[in-house]
Amino acid sequence: MLKTTKITDPELYSIVANELERQKYNIEMIASESSAPTEILELMGSVFLNKTEEGLPGKRYQAGSQHADEVENLCIERGKKAFGCEYINVQSYSGATANYTVFNAILEPGDKILAMRLDHGGHLTHGSPANFVSKIYNYKHYGVDLETEIINYDDVEEKAIEFQPKLIIAGASAYPRLIDYKRMREIADKVGAYLMVDMAHISGLVGAGVIPSPVPYADFCTSSCSKTICGPRGGFVMCKEKYAKALNRATFPGTLGSIQLNGIAAKANMFKRVMEPEFIATMERVLDNAKFLAKELENRGFRVVSGGTDNHTVLVDLRPKKITGKQFDQALESIGITVNKNTIPNDPESPFVTSGIRIGLTAVSERGFAHNEISEVADIMKMVAENIDNEDILQECKKQGRSLISKFPLYPEEYFED
Numbered sequence: 001m002l003k004t005t006k007i008t009d010p011e012l013y014s015i016v017a018n019e020l021e022r023q024k025y026n027i028e029m030i031a032s033e034s035s036a037p038t039e040i041l042e043l044m045g046s047v048f049l050n051k052t053e054e055g056l057p058g059k060r061y062q063a064g065s066q067h068a069d070e071v072e073n074l075c076i077e078r079g080k081k082a083f084g085c086e087y088i089n090v091q092s093y094s095g096a097t098a099n100y101t102v103f104n105a106i107l108e109p110g111d112k113i114l115a116m117r118l119d120h121g122g123h124l125t126h127g128s129p130a131n132f133v134s135k136i137y138n139y140k141h142y143g144v145d146l147e148t149e150i151i152n153y154d155d156v157e158e159k160a161i162e163f164q165p166k167l168i169i170a171g172a173s174a175y176p177r178l179i180d181y182k183r184m185r186e187i188a189d190k191v192g193a194y195l196m197v198d199m200a201h202i203s204g205l206v207g208a209g210v211i212p213s214p215v216p217y218a219d220f221c222t223s224s225c226s227k228t229i230c231g232p233r234g235g236f237v238m239c240k241e242k243y244a245k246a247l248n249r250a251t252f253p254g255t256l257g258s259i260q261l262n263g264i265a266a267k268a269n270m271f272k273r274v275m276e277p278e279f280i281a282t283m284e285r286v287l288d289n290a291k292f293l294a295k296e297l298e299n300r301g302f303r304v305v306s307g308g309t310d311n312h313t314v315l316v317d318l319r320p321k322k323i324t325g326k327q328f329d330q331a332l333e334s335i336g337i338t339v340n341k342n343t344i345p346n347d348p349e350s351p352f353v354t355s356g357i358r359i360g361l362t363a364v365s366e367r368g369f370a371h372n373e374i375s376e377v378a379d380i381m382k383m384v385a386e387n388i389d390n391e392d393i394l395q396e397c398k399k400q401g402r403s404l405i406s407k408f409p410l411y412p413e414e415y416f417e418d
């Protein structure tokens with residue numbers, strides 16, 4: 001691993017080596033994480049990193065673009081096939097910039113956007129005061145029904161009629177249920193708004209066909225590449241053909257600089273994998289494991305927000321255990337399980353403390369976890385939650401977790417041998 005860096009920069013090499021060790025022996029359950037396959041690691045470090053390109057294939061500003069065009073065209077062709085979309089731009093650096101390019105393509109400063117509240121599961125780029133988009137556009141937010149903890153579509157419709165947004169955003173960071181895209185489309189049509197679906201979290205599940213696709217309903221679909229889709233850091237935007245020109249102009253020169261061809265090569269491989277039976281089986285396992293974990297946690301006295309999950313995420317209310325998200329997240333990290341603290345709908349705690357945690361099943365399912373392992377994780381979580389200050393029990397849990405994860409290698413052992 002890192003043959004030259006090991007010799008020329010041992011200080012940095014040892015940090016990377018330590019991170020590899022951490023990933024190998026950690027039970028990774030952060031919902032926005034996945035483990036990229038070795039092809040993706042290789043392509044991210046490929047010589048395409050050296051090539052500067054601006055513009056689209058066939059219309060570059062730089063010379064020497066033959067292979068750059070080939071790789072981006074292949075990526076586009078595979079992306080279109082994987083999602084059945086009319087048009088795709090694969091240049092975005094991340095899910096966040098993918099959203100910015102759409103805003104830039106269709107909106108003017110001051111235009112109105114209706115999106116999901118951050119504290120009910122929405123994303124920072126959907127109009128949080130902490131994100132610069134809130135200074136440019138005029139936002140209103142919808143949320144979940146506090147009884148069912150499911151999106152209140154009547155409320156979305158009422159707000160849309162009253163607010164008359166130019167854009168409605170569906171999609172979230174911490175929403176464990178399916179979104180009714182047909183209903184969102186109807187609401188958008190009723191008020192003459194564009195519909196953008198931010199499928200950053202669920203694009204792997206959508207691409208594998210294990211949950212419904214928003215592509216037929218949305219004007220634009222945006223995604224990150226590093227969550228359920230298990231690709232590189234990066235993003236992409238799909239749209240109806242009629243918006244292609246506006247999207248391309250808004251991407252470059254409108255929002256981004258020169259493209260990251262190494263990332264585009266890796267995305268091309270990601271889209272190929274999405275269509276393969278092995279990936280589809282992994283995504284089926286992610287869904288099954290998430291549903292199973294939700295039940296297992298409920299059986300152990302946790303409250304699962306909305307009573308379950310339809311995707312890779314389980315949102316857990318910790319109040320029955322009388323601990324906060326911050327306490328549980330830190331205690332789990334100390335024993336080798338990573339999750340993240342998360343607000344739950346109507347959370348009495350601040351976003352820095354929270355009453356909940358968000359758990360994602362992608363990374364452990366990639367490594368091969370099935371029901372037996374998920375039950376063991378639920379046992380460990382219960383033990384930690386109920387003994388949060390008991391160092392001896394936490395040490396036992398750490399040993400148990402390490403022994404469990406050690407049976408499921410992150411990468412083939414020989415891959416990193418020098």
Ligand SMILES: Cc1ncc(COP(=O)(O)O)c(C=O)c1O
Pocket residue numbers: 032094095096097122123125171172173174198199200201223224225226234235
């Ligand atoms: C709904 C949603 N959109 C966009 C993003 C941003 O994606 P990235 O981290 O790739 O910029 C996230 C990341 O968590 C997300 O959850």
